[in-house]
Each structure stands twice: as C-alpha cells, then as structure tokens.
Amino acid sequence: MNMMNEAKWWQTAVIYQIYPRSFADGNGDGIGDFAGIISKLDYLKALGIGAVWLSSHYPSPQVDYGYDISDYRGVAPEYGTLDQFKEFLEQAHRRDIRVILDMVLNHTSDKHPWFVESRSSLDNPKRDWYIWKKGRGNQPPNDWYSTFGGRAWELDPTTGEYYYHYFFKEQPDLNWNNPEVRQAMWSAVRFWLDMGVDGFRLDAVGTIFEEPSWASHGQPYTSEDLYCIERLAKTDQEKQDALCKWETVFHNQYDQPGVHELMQELRSIVDGYKDRVLIGETDDISYYGHGDDELHMVFNFPLMRVNHLTPHHVLTNQQGRLSQIPVGGWPCNTFGNHDTSRSYSHFGDGVHDAALARQQLVLLLALKGTPVLYNGEEIGMTDYLIRAPSLFRDPLNTYGYRLEMEVLGSSPEQAVWYSAERGRDKCRTPLQWDHTANGGFCPADITPWLPVNPNYAEGVNVADQEKDPGSLLNFYRQAVNVRQQTPALLYGNYTLLETENSDVLAFLRETQEQSVLAVFNFSERRQAVKLSQVGKFSHVLFSTSQPGGDRVTASCLSLQPYEACLILLD
Numbered sequence: 001m002n003m004m005n006e007a008k009w010w011q012t013a014v015i016y017q018i019y020p021r022s023f024a025d026g027n028g029d030g031i032g033d034f035a036g037i038i039s040k041l042d043y044l045k046a047l048g049i050g051a052v053w054l055s056s057h058y059p060s061p062q063v064d065y066g067y068d069i070s071d072y073r074g075v076a077p078e079y080g081t082l083d084q085f086k087e088f089l090e091q092a093h094r095r096d097i098r099v100i101l102d103m104v105l106n107h108t109s110d111k112h113p114w115f116v117e118s119r120s121s122l123d124n125p126k127r128d129w130y131i132w133k134k135g136r137g138n139q140p141p142n143d144w145y146s147t148f149g150g151r152a153w154e155l156d157p158t159t160g161e162y163y164y165h166y167f168f169k170e171q172p173d174l175n176w177n178n179p180e181v182r183q184a185m186w187s188a189v190r191f192w193l194d195m196g197v198d199g200f201r202l203d204a205v206g207t208i209f210e211e212p213s214w215a216s217h218g219q220p221y222t223s224e225d226l227y228c229i230e231r232l233a234k235t236d237q238e239k240q241d242a243l244c245k246w247e248t249v250f251h252n253q254y255d256q257p258g259v260h261e262l263m264q265e266l267r268s269i270v271d272g273y274k275d276r277v278l279i280g281e282t283d284d285i286s287y288y289g290h291g292d293d294e295l296h297m298v299f300n301f302p303l304m305r306v307n308h309l310t311p312h313h314v315l316t317n318q319q320g321r322l323s324q325i326p327v328g329g330w331p332c333n334t335f336g337n338h339d340t341s342r343s344y345s346h347f348g349d350g351v352h353d354a355a356l357a358r359q360q361l362v363l364l365l366a367l368k369g370t371p372v373l374y375n376g377e378e379i380g381m382t383d384y385l386i387r388a389p390s391l392f393r394d395p396l397n398t399y400g401y402r403l404e405m406e407v408l409g410s411s412p413e414q415a416v417w418y419s420a421e422r423g424r425d426k427c428r429t430p431l432q433w434d435h436t437a438n439g440g441f442c443p444a445d446i447t448p449w450l451p452v453n454p455n456y457a458e459g460v461n462v463a464d465q466e467k468d469p470g471s472l473l474n475f476y477r478q479a480v481n482v483r484q485q486t487p488a489l490l491y492g493n494y495t496l497l498e499t500e501n502s503d504v505l506a507f508l509r510e511t512q513e514q515s516v517l518a519v520f521n522f523s524e525r526r527q528a529v530k531l532s533q534v535g536k537f538s539h540v541l542f543s544t545s546q547p548g549g550d551r552v553t554a555s556c557l558s559l560q561p562y563e564a565c566l567i568l569l570d
C-alpha cells in the first residue's frame with residue numbers, strides 16, 4: 001500500500017490545542033479571543049502545525065469554562081462574533097491549518113434554553129430531553145455521584161424531581177435516548193461541518209449513556225471519601241487501589257450500551273462530508289469500532305498517565321495499543337491538555353527539565369500516530385499554582401480547597417497548595433508572549449482572568465525564545481519540521497528493537513522507501529547501545545545532542561544523557 005497517497009491530513013498533521021480563554025487577547029480585556037487567535041496564526045504556521053483543536057468556544061456561563069454550553073451554534077461574546085469565527089476559519093485554511101472544534105455531547109449548561117424549558121414543568125415538550133427522576137422519599141433517585149463531587153442528582157424545586165449530572169450541577173446530562181435530542185445535536189454538528197470546520201474532538205464520550213436500570217453501585221464510599229483516599233495515596237499500589245475504588249463506584253455511569261451505535265450514527269454524518277475527523281476524549285480502543293465506522297482516533301492517555309516515562313512504559317504501551325487498534329484506526333499521542341499537569345512540570349525532575357522536555361517532544365513526534373500539543377508547551381510553560389483561593393477559577397480547585405479544610409484538616413497553606421495542585425487552573429494560565437507585564441498577554445493595567453505565571457520574566461515567553469536559536473521554541477520548530485519532511489515518521493510502520501539496556505528505548509519507523517531509527521537515552525548517564533540496524537551509511541537526521549547530518553560509523557551508538565536521536569538508515 002502506498003501510504004503517501006492515501007494518508008489523510010489528520011494522520012500526518014501535528015495538532016495544536018488552543019485553550020481560547022488563555023491563548024491570545026486581541027482586545028485587551030484580560031480574556032483570550034478570536035482577534036487574538038487570528039493574529040497568532042502565522043506563529044502557528046511557523047511552528048509547523050497542521051491543525052488546531054480549539055477548546056470550547058461556544059456561548060457559556062463559563063462555570064466549567066466553556067464545557068457548559070448554552071448555545072451550540074454561537075461564539076462566546078467575550079471571544080468574539082460568529083463572523084470573527086468565520087474569519088478565523090478562513091484565515092487558518094488559507095495557511096493550510098485545519099480547524100477541529102470541541103463538541104460536548106453529554107450535557108449542556110443549565111442555562112441552555114432547552115434545559116430552561118425542560119425544568120419549567122412536568123409536561124413541557126422538552127421535559128424528556130434531560131434525565132429527570134423522582135426521589136426515594138427525601139433521598140435522590142439512586143446512590144450515584146458526580147465525578148466532580150457530590151451527588152449526581154440535583155433536586156429541582158419547580159417540579160420536585162431530580163435531574164442527573166455526571167459533571168457539575170450546572171451541566172445537566174442530555175437524554176440521548178430521546179430521538180429529538182439526537183436530531184437537535186446532529187443539526188448543531190452539521191451547522192459547523194457545513195461552515196467548513198474539519199472535525200471534532202468529542203468531549204467525555206464515555207459518559208453519554210448510563211446503566212439502563214440505574215442500578216446502585218452498592219459501595220460504601222462517598223465522592224468525598226474517594227477524593228480523600230486518592231489524595232492520601234502515596235505508593236503506586238495505594239494509587240492503584242484508589243483508582244479501583246473510583247471505578248467500582250462509577251462503573252454504571254460510563255461506557256454503557258448504546259454509545260457505540262451513537263458513534264456510528266455520528267460517523268455516518270461526518271462521512272457525508274469530505275475529509276473530516278472525529279477524535280474521542282477517551283483512551284478506550286473500542287471507540288475505533290471496526291476501524292472505519294466509529295471514531296478516527298482516540299487519545300493514548302495511558303502514555304501520559306505516569307509520573308516518569310521509562311523505556312519499559314513506552315514499549316509496553318505501544319505494544320499493547322498498536323496491536324489492538326483495528327485496521328483503519330489511527331493512533332493519537334499527547335502529553336498534556338487543559339485538564340492535566342503541564343508536561344514540562346509533570347515529567348520534569350527539577351534538574352533535567354529542559355532535556356526531558358526535548359526528549360519527550362522527539363518521542364511524541366517519532367511514535368506512530370498523530371501528535372497533539374497543548375498551547376504553551378512549545379516554550380516550556382509550567383504549572384502555576386495559584387496561592388490565594390480567591391483567585392481560583394476552576395470549581396474543582398475550590399472543591400478541593402473545601403475538602404482540604406473541612407475534611408482532611410489541612411492547614412490553610414497546605415489546603416491552598418494541594419487544591420491548586422489538584423485543580424485545573426494550574427495548566428490554564430495565559431500564554432506568555434513576551435517579557436513585558438502580564439507576559440504580553442494583556443495590558444499591564446488589566447487583570448487577566450487567571451494570573452500569568454511570573455516565569456514569563458525568566459525567558460519562558462515567545463518573544464525571547466524566538467530570538468534565541470537554542471531555545472525550546474526553536475527546538476520545537478526544528479523537530480516538527482523534521483517530522484513533516486520525513487515520510488517514515490509520518491506514516492511508517494513501527495517496530496520495537498531490543499536494546500538489552502533498560503535505560504534505552506529504540507524503535508524503527510519504516511516505509512517501503514525509508515527507514516528511521518529512533519533511539520532514546522532515558523538516563524542521566526551516557527549510554528552505549530549496540531544496534532545491528534545501524535550500518536556505516538546511516539546518518540543522524542535529528543538529535544537533541546548532536547548536530548544533524550553526522551555520519552554514524554559503527555553499530556555501537558553512544559548516547560548523551562537524555563539524548564533523543566533520529567537516524568536515517570540507508
């Protein structure tokens with residue numbers, strides 16, 4: 001098969017996630033917007049990315065910062081107008097940058113007109129668009145919890161019934177068993193596809209359906225218990241146990257019957273348009289369906305959900321997943337997003353952070369599958385732990401703070417630190433564009449919606465790094481460029497190589513025309529590794545340590561600490 005002709009744009013592009021509230025502020029009000037995004041499209045082009053995944057941009061009360069949508073066909077007024085969105089789409093396309101929108105199917109905002117109607121009376125025509133149940137005496141309909149804390153049920157005084165919400169109470173779940181809901185949501189999907197957007201990242205797909213008999217989970221833990229158990233877990237075993245407890249409590253609330261048929265329905269809509277893509281916010285391989293009838297990609301979250309990357313972790317992850325993805329499905333790898341720690345902080349060890357960030361990027365670009373970057377990682381933005389609860393914006397920060405103070409008995413200092421560490425504000429702070437006040441995100445006399453990480457003044461900003469040939473930003477540009485020029489990295493097969501050195505990972509990416517060896521030293525010491533594939537005609541394509549183009553003369557490679565090296569085999 002000649003992949004070169006058959007590869008789709010979403011298989012070869014590097015995707016870049018924009019968190020619109022924090023990316024670029026065009027009108028100087030302290031909140032990111034479309035004017036800002038449009039002004040940075042050339043920056044994205046220079047980075048070599050081929051597609052943007054835009055986190056939710058829809059009108060929203062912003063309880064969950066856009067993931068509580070009140071209008072599926074609009075633009076949040078603080079981000080701009082629909083015309084500005086269209087301008088953004090056109091300008092991106094003009095630069096060969098595709099646009100993937102977020103699509104939240106599981107729930108709407110409680111301020112969405114559908115829900116306002118639904119809650120207004122028992123016989124409102126939209127009553128059945130959401131999930132309403134009678135309580136058991138004074139108790140909610142069953143013992144389920146919200147994954148964001150507290151009961152999954154909210155009593156609505158107007159009708160005396162409860163509605164179900166898997167996330168915050170301001171995010172009531174839609175009833176996807178109602179055909180009118182499907183029709184209304186698919187019509188919103190078509191609205192954007194007709195406009196020319198290139199696909200969707202599907203939010204929380206696993207949570208769309210619930211166990212049909214609403215059976216009790218029967219566990220003795222409350223959601224607060226689960227928070228505390230996880231927060232106090234220290235060893236890997238304790239963390240694993242905490243996760244198992246969470247799963248036994250929540251197992252009736254995700255990956256339930258009906259969801260695959262629904263994904264097939266959506267896929268058939270999307271397939272009616274040319275060249276569009278669906279990426280699921282799930283790591284469950286079953287969402288690939290038969291390879292061509294559900295989602296084009298799901299995220300390889302297990303790759304990033306470890307504290308330290310090791311060769312063993314990467315190779316077992318790859319072996320497990322690549323063998324399971326059905327023919328037609330395509331892998332998708334990432335090291336961070338708007339819900340997780342920033343990769344620079346998460347995988348850094350405090351000493352070799354700069355080297356680790358470079359190594360990781362090369363790994364991400366060399367693995368088989370589409371790489372997804374999170375805005376700011378290209379300049380090494382780090383988690384920023386907000387020190388005053390009054391500045392918290394994510395309700396999960398605030399929830400954590402309350403539990404720290406009221407349940408765990410933490411001191412106020414500890415409570416702020418832990419809740420900032422566990423909440424999501426830390427990875428959502430504004431993009432650092434230069435070393436002027438507020439990192440150049442907004443004017444000096446404006447308070448940005450979340451504080452800017454002060455390390456913008458220490459070189460963690462775009463302007464300073466653009467001037468420095470050795471910066472992380474320029475490293476990103478070079479590495480992405482090498483990947484985009486190297487067919488074997490774009491769509492070659494993946495073969496693991498045995499290195500007999502537990503600190504070294506090596507694999508091949510091969511097309512019929514080209515073979516690239518990717519080799520990584522995960523240790524702080526030099527490592528020598530023998531690989532019979534490396535012959536005297538090989539040369540270094542790209543490396544974190546050696547200039548490209550060097551001939552490799554022996555099959556024994558010497559790798560610098562934390563080196564990542566791509567070698568072209570002749």
Ligand code: GLC
Nearest residue numbers: 064067104167203204338339
């Ligand atoms: C997804 C989003 C997250 C949001 C949640 C509820 O996990 O990534 O930010 O809070 O869904 O929509």
